[in-house]
Amino acid sequence: MAHIALDEDQVLRVKKLAKQIADxxxxxxxxxxxxxxxxxxxxxxxxxxxTEEDLPYPNRIIDLLIEADLLENGISKPFAAALLKSGRDVxxxxxxxxxxxxxxxxxxxxxxxxITDKENQLAQIAIDLMEQSKANKLEKISKYPVGPQPxxxxxxxxxxxxxxxTQGQSAAYAGADIVAVIRxxxxxxxxxxxxxxxxxxxxxxxxxxxxxxxxxEALDQASSEQNRYVRLVNYSSGLCMAEIAACAAHEDLDxxxxxxxxxxxxxxxxxxxxFVDQYFSRLICAKADIIINTGEDNYLTxxxxxxxxxxxxxxxxxxxxxxxxxxxxxxxxxxxHAYEINPQQENAxxxxxxxxxxARQLFPKAPIKYMPPTKYKSxxxxxxxxxxxxxxxxxxxxxxxxxxSGMPTEAIHTPLMMDRYQALSSINYVFNIAKDFGNEIEFKxxxxxxxxxxxxxxxxxxxxxxxxxGGGLLNAIEAGSFANVKRLRNEGKGxxxxxxxxxxxxxxxxxxLAN
Numbered sequence: 001m002a003h004i005a006l007d008e009d010q011v012l013r014v015k016k017l018a019k020q021i022a023d024x025x026x027x028x029x030x031x032x033x034x035x036x037x038x039x040x041x042x043x044x045x046x047x048x049x050x051t052e053e054d055l056p057y058p059n060r061i062i063d064l065l066i067e068a069d070l071l072e073n074g075i076s077k078p079f080a081a082a083l084l085k086s087g088r089d090v091x092x093x094x095x096x097x098x099x100x101x102x103x104x105x106x107x108x109x110x111x112x113x114x115i116t117d118k119e120n121q122l123a124q125i126a127i128d129l130m131e132q133s134k135a136n137k138l139e140k141i142s143k144y145p146v147g148p149q150p151x152x153x154x155x156x157x158x159x160x161x162x163x164x165x166t167q168g169q170s171a172a173y174a175g176a177d178i179v180a181v182i183r184x185x186x187x188x189x190x191x192x193x194x195x196x197x198x199x200x201x202x203x204x205x206x207x208x209x210x211x212x213x214x215x216x217e218a219l220d221q222a223s224s225e226q227n228r229y230v231r232l233v234n235y236s237s238g239l240c241m242a243e244i245a246a247c248a249a250h251e252d253l254d255x256x257x258x259x260x261x262x263x264x265x266x267x268x269x270x271x272x273x274x275f276v277d278q279y280f281s282r283l284i285c286a287k288a289d290i291i292i293n294t295g296e297d298n299y300l301t302x303x304x305x306x307x308x309x310x311x312x313x314x315x316x317x318x319x320x321x322x323x324x325x326x327x328x329x330x331x332x333x334x335x336x337h338a339y340e341i342n343p344q345q346e347n348a349x350x351x352x353x354x355x356x357x358x359a360r361q362l363f364p365k366a367p368i369k370y371m372p373p374t375k376y377k378s379x380x381x382x383x384x385x386x387x388x389x390x391x392x393x394x395x396x397x398x399x400x401x402x403x404x405s406g407m408p409t410e411a412i413h414t415p416l417m418m419d420r421y422q423a424l425s426s427i428n429y430v431f432n433i434a435k436d437f438g439n440e441i442e443f444k445x446x447x448x449x450x451x452x453x454x455x456x457x458x459x460x461x462x463x464x465x466x467x468x469x470g471g472g473l474l475n476a477i478e479a480g481s482f483a484n485v486k487r488l489r490n491e492g493k494g495x496x497x498x499x500x501x502x503x504x505x506x507x508x509x510x511x512x513l514a515n
Contacts, residue, residue, distance in 0.1 A: 033074060076506045178233055183235040294315075299482060339370070463481070
């Protein structure tokens, strides 16, 4: 493809700065855990279901751990001991703990080695689960060819999982490579993962393990009938990031929305908890071969796409560095950006090509996620459709990895099936007629597109240097450096659920994943 002339030494410098920021943040992550991280351990080893009060068993067990004043050292050791005491399976042991027939923290007549051995055995169960999920997907991909990038990504969002299933299959038959079940509004603020299939939701559908299973089976059927693999996406963000990643590993999901800062900036979730939980969630994604989708596109909903473009690039670099710390290969990093420049801006198309090409070159192996225009959409569906068509042209020209379908009715209502069909029709048309256009063009060394890309890269380097000099990422977030939103490190939703690890804390699952 055509390339913009970038200073490769500068590219190395900005990546080194991003690594420094990520490594500094990792020091904070390593000494903290959270209630949702502890619940994830239980989910990965097979604890599921709800009590008679509809409280998920993982939540119930961690509540019992807190009641026993044992949270600081984690759930791994107390639950392993409870398993040894019960002599039963994982689920039955959880139920016995709920019924108070067993007590967490009872180590009597058990040697430390017995407990450690049981912890390691449980950790291996979790690792096997993730490896099997990866193997299942690779087997399907080997059987059904994967389409070329950009992959066409389409959202369903009815609130009813069975309607989502119908719409998801329809999208696959119309050419979608990826189907995303958008999560119901505000589920990111629930401190539990709902149980079972759900048929009601505002602005989307509940993210539950059973809903994942229903959609996976539907898209597997579509893959078989279409003889091409159709990927499934959901959301691993909010107060249950790692738990949802565990559910995704159970049901063989392909992608998860998973950003290091989205929940902090746009949902006011405690920063430390977010960083802790995203780390575990990304370790799971790395082992289970799940592509993450980051949320830099959201920055441009609250800040100007030209003036603040460098914050998107800087965040992509930081997200990449944090993903590397969580063992994610570049091929699993769906780093985000968006087509959000005011359509009245002269040469807006050239700006968009420049920004998209810069992202493509900075992360050459990553399936870059490119979002359609939303901020400047109007109720004029015909003009909106033209905007989306220009977005399609940028995407295929710069060879983006994941292309999220733009909707002509974006500014009016949740898109209907016909709206999605029209969106896919435009994408299919543009991607076909301009398939090799990016291979046929060159960017002038002194032209607008090259100059703009280098300007953004220069601004990004300055910005990353400011973050380092200013004491790190948390200070930058507190100062409102991203999306013009300020969040304090000791405030935010879920702050009471994050804790400093005690002297006897154990989590052999993270130990195995990280090492």
